[in-house]
Amino acid sequence: MRHDRSEILDILQHLDKKSAANFESETLEFKGWSKEWDTNPKKLYRLLAEYAVCLANHKGGTIVLGVRDNVRGKEHAITGCGRYNLHKIRTRIYDLTDPRLIVEAEELLLDELGVRLLLIHVPPGISAVHTTTEGVAKIRIGTECKPMTGSMRLQRLSLSGELDLTAKPIAELEQDDLDPDSIRRLRNLVQSQSSNSPLVNLDETQFLEQIGITREGVPTGAGILLVGKEHVIRKHFPNHEVEYLRMKHNEVEYERRETFHCGLLHILDAVHENIELYNTVTPVQAGLFRYEIKDFPEETYREAVLNAVLHRDYLAPGSVFIKHYPDRMEISNPGGFLAGITPDNILRQDSHPRNRHLAEILRRIGLVEKAGMGVKRMFRSQLLSGKQPPSYWTNGKAVRVVLRNGTVDADFVRFVHQQDKQGNPLSLDQLLILSALRRRREITLPDAATILQLDHRRTREILMEMVHKGLLEKSGIRKGQIFRLSGGVYRALGESVSYIRERGIDALRYEELVMEFVRRHGSITNRQVRELLGITQFQASRLLRKLTDQGKLHKKGTYRDAQYVLP
Numbered sequence: 001m002r003h004d005r006s007e008i009l010d011i012l013q014h015l016d017k018k019s020a021a022n023f024e025s026e027t028l029e030f031k032g033w034s035k036e037w038d039t040n041p042k043k044l045y046r047l048l049a050e051y052a053v054c055l056a057n058h059k060g061g062t063i064v065l066g067v068r069d070n071v072r073g074k075e076h077a078i079t080g081c082g083r084y085n086l087h088k089i090r091t092r093i094y095d096l097t098d099p100r101l102i103v104e105a106e107e108l109l110l111d112e113l114g115v116r117l118l119l120i121h122v123p124p125g126i127s128a129v130h131t132t133t134e135g136v137a138k139i140r141i142g143t144e145c146k147p148m149t150g151s152m153r154l155q156r157l158s159l160s161g162e163l164d165l166t167a168k169p170i171a172e173l174e175q176d177d178l179d180p181d182s183i184r185r186l187r188n189l190v191q192s193q194s195s196n197s198p199l200v201n202l203d204e205t206q207f208l209e210q211i212g213i214t215r216e217g218v219p220t221g222a223g224i225l226l227v228g229k230e231h232v233i234r235k236h237f238p239n240h241e242v243e244y245l246r247m248k249h250n251e252v253e254y255e256r257r258e259t260f261h262c263g264l265l266h267i268l269d270a271v272h273e274n275i276e277l278y279n280t281v282t283p284v285q286a287g288l289f290r291y292e293i294k295d296f297p298e299e300t301y302r303e304a305v306l307n308a309v310l311h312r313d314y315l316a317p318g319s320v321f322i323k324h325y326p327d328r329m330e331i332s333n334p335g336g337f338l339a340g341i342t343p344d345n346i347l348r349q350d351s352h353p354r355n356r357h358l359a360e361i362l363r364r365i366g367l368v369e370k371a372g373m374g375v376k377r378m379f380r381s382q383l384l385s386g387k388q389p390p391s392y393w394t395n396g397k398a399v400r401v402v403l404r405n406g407t408v409d410a411d412f413v414r415f416v417h418q419q420d421k422q423g424n425p426l427s428l429d430q431l432l433i434l435s436a437l438r439r440r441r442e443i444t445l446p447d448a449a450t451i452l453q454l455d456h457r458r459t460r461e462i463l464m465e466m467v468h469k470g471l472l473e474k475s476g477i478r479k480g481q482i483f484r485l486s487g488g489v490y491r492a493l494g495e496s497v498s499y500i501r502e503r504g505i506d507a508l509r510y511e512e513l514v515m516e517f518v519r520r521h522g523s524i525t526n527r528q529v530r531e532l533l534g535i536t537q538f539q540a541s542r543l544l545r546k547l548t549d550q551g552k553l554h555k556k557g558t559y560r561d562a563q564y565v566l567p
Contacts, residue, residue, distance in 0.1 A: 001027040002121045003062040005108055012067070012110075015077045020069040024143040027061030032068035038082040046132075048089065049096035052122045053130045054138040054145035056101055060124035061140070066117040080115025089120070096133050099126060128163075129153050165314050166222035167357035169215045170236055175208065177219060182227035182263045183208070186365065189265070193366030212361045221314075222358035230262045239334070241319040242267050242309075244274045249326055259319075264309055268367075271305055271322060272298075278324065284386075286414040293413060295405045296329055299381040303374045304390070304401050306367065308333035310353040311399065318398070332400035343392035346375055347453045376428060378403075383431040386413040388439075411494045412438060418492070429454075429462050430471065434485070437472075438493070442482045475533045476513075510535075510543060515552060523556075523563040 011023045020030040029051060037044040048063065055061040066081040086105050094100050104121040129148060131137040137148040183204065190211075191200050199210055208214045213223035224233055225240065233240055246256035258274055260267045275296065284291045308320045313335025323330040338352045351374060353359035362368045378401075379389045386409035393400045412435070419426050426434070429452055436451050437443055443451075449459040463483055466472040473486045485493070510533050517532060518524050524532075529540040544564055547553040553564040 001059050001061055003028050008064060008108060008119065012074065012078065015074045019072045020067050020077055024069060026140050026142060027059055030064045030067040030069040033066050033079050033081045035082060045092035045096060048120065049093050049132045050136055050138060052093050052101050052103055053097055053132055054140050055122040056125040056130045058140040060122050063120040064117060066115065078110065078113055078115060081118050084118065098131050098133050101130060164356045166225060166355040167220060169218040169220050170224065171218060173219045175214060175217060177229055177232045178227050179229045179263060182265050185265050186227055190365050211364055212357060220357060222361050225264050225358060226361065227263050227265060234261055237314055239314055239317050243319045244271055244322045245324065246278060247323055247325045251325065268305065275301060275324060282408045284408065284410045284413045286417055291413060293385050293408045296403055297381045297385045300378045300403055301329060303378045304331045304403060307374055310355055310359050311335060313354060327405050329403040330400055332398055334398055336394050336396040337399060343394060345453050346392055347379065380428050383435050384416055386410065389432065409438060415492045430466060433466060437485050442484045444482060511547065514547065518553065518564065518566055523565045525563055
């Protein structure tokens, strides 16, 4: 986080009442100038490199040179800087850090005191851990720079995806440390996914090697997690735990609890069995077809559990929790999102599993899809079942996804399947917009962009395509455009009364919008009415004629050149 000149100047104005230390933070450091640096700048460069590494390993920030942090009073605290070379400071920080850090350095002149300060802006790190070239690694914690311990470095490497514990062979183990029952389960799974797979005919040693369970006969971390014996898993992955809780209606007590430390293949089957005990089915009749909609679609929660396992941080303590409430399911895992992924863009990100080798094995045996498809499958599965899309939350140390049950929107399910049968299958983007408009009557372009996790240009293209296909209607112009379900979709969804009511409200709103436009711009034309309200030329003419007959507008000109103004 960069602190600009105006922010620093504002802080300096308060130094008569408080010392600079009171304004320091995890991204801001004040440092007085040492006269020693005038004759020995190497000490300055070494110190700045350490501070740069410290800030970069957290969120970045700004170092202010020339202000003593523990002195009150502007004239005493602000000493200014001695001799320095801006270009040299930037290049030496670059040379003394690994990976290299490119900082910005600028002067801040204080004419009233006749001194200059130096502001050094450090960007957030581009790697898991930055160090000085002397091997010093620090990280900003509060207002101090603390050494990064070995476990902290490992966790940072894991968070960035640079460390994959599941890919490493565990030298002290051998094939006998794998569970025979889990290996049989693995073979059956591969055969059920593809009976023609060449893996099926391999002997056990070759089979395990080809899939990635072992490397040169030595089990990998992923192999142990998937099919290892439980006591072996507990020893080498002590944080491995998956806990299923069937919660009661009061949301603080549970009626069923299962805790697992065994291999993941067994856990996935056991979790599925527990969920299905309470997963009731709602039938939806659509003509001759009958669809069975579960409270929680199997495809959705299966993907969510797999994602929690693939993305959990096995260095961090804590369990993968599956909390099964009557109205929702919350699935959480230790370890935040990898760099660049947030709840606001996860739908558009390619898959970057923290445990890549484990993910690769699961792809080979057919349990997970190609990169980036898991989250989209969850969203689509929920929407096709007439339910709300998944929602994500993170605090940087854990991730939670919430799947909501809710009442099945039977009309929406019928409409979606009808579109599919008619050869007009709805895309995920279209499903997201239509689902949102089932919960609200209208939507703006910014709202839609947030829902789709896309930029405004691409969002507008999707909305206009839905207008042309007769799924939506629009009104307003430019930034004021509003999109609603079309009359045909309203009727297909069994909401003809609601649609008529909405159109009645629109008739009154349209008159108000036209009058407001004229008051702001002086006049309006038929074309502008069509753009403003999203209606036909005939409808615009009829509306303008009505307002003219009522004496609210006055017509100037004829035919296409006609303008309507206030009387």
